[in-house]
Amino acid sequence: MFTGIVQGIASVHRITDKEGLRSFTLDFPNGFCEGLEIGASVACDGVCLTVTELRGDTQADFDVMQQSLKLTTLGQLREGGHLNVERAAKEGAEIGGHPLSGHVDFMATLVEVRQPANNHVMRMAVPAPWMRYIFAKGYVAVNGASLTVAEAHRDSDGSGWFEVWLIPETLRMTTFADKSVGSLLHIEIERQTQVLVDTIRDAVFEKVGALLPALKAFAQDKGLPLDL
Known part of the structure; x- marks a missing residue:
């Protein structure tokens, strides 16, 4: 989980393409990597990525699958590019923003x-x-x-x-x-x-589902929006 409070800006140091995925070596601000371990999660522009290797005090590697590259802007990143970064929240951390999963919708x-x-x-x-x-x-x-x-x-x-x-x-x-x-x-x-929103929508469909075709026809005839 993340808090949505960006902790710094990372830069892309190196990009390495492998079969089925792409690896990024990121440069982080001083102090960001303190206590960071392999397997830890870091939100990179809101995408939850896993640390695969640590390189000194300010660099870490991450692997990104082809599917994630297609569904996000990570596939467009170039060396020298920049990302918002946040480490995973620890138990008891103050939620200054709101809870995030690191999964882009x-x-x-x-x-x-x-x-x-x-x-x-x-x-x-x-x-x-x-x-x-x-x-x-x-x-x-x-x-x-x-x-x-x-x-x-x-x-x-x-x-x-x-x-x-x-x-x-x-x-x-x-x-x-x-x-x-x-x-x-x-x-x-x-x-x-x-x-x-989804719970309310499901309840509405359950109650008036059979009437929806008639309601949509009426709304269309009157030029009214009916996006359910």
Whole structure:
């Protein structure tokens, strides 16, 4: 488990392709690797990876399967690239953000960046059906960072967008300042919200499932959205 509080920025020192997977050697900030062991988990841009080898006081190796490379931006990484990193939370750790599993649900596209005074606003486009789990004032993890949703908009087809506002300290501790329009970002939704939404949806389907065709036909005739 992770807390969503990014502990530093790692850089890609070396990439080694092997049969069926790719290995990354990452350079970490001073002190990050203290007490780190082979087999430990590290969230890299929100993706939970396992330490396979330690190299001195500031480097570690990680293997990434082809499936993970296809489903995340890790397959696009190049030597010299940067990642948000967080070590796995220890028992009793303070949860400064919200609990994360390190499993990416989908990738959002950065569609707008605004920079009002002392703030940095990012708007991200969300594919259907994931927008149903994102609400204004709720939590979402973006590249491993626990953030509060400032604004959210959902379209009738289940897609939509949301915005987060970042303070200077967040920009200093993460890679978000380097992201531009068109960048892909890893999103992990908040699990309690997902469970609540899915439970309610299942209950609705159980009660009115037989009526759904008629309801959808009525909504279509009236030009009303009905995304269940």
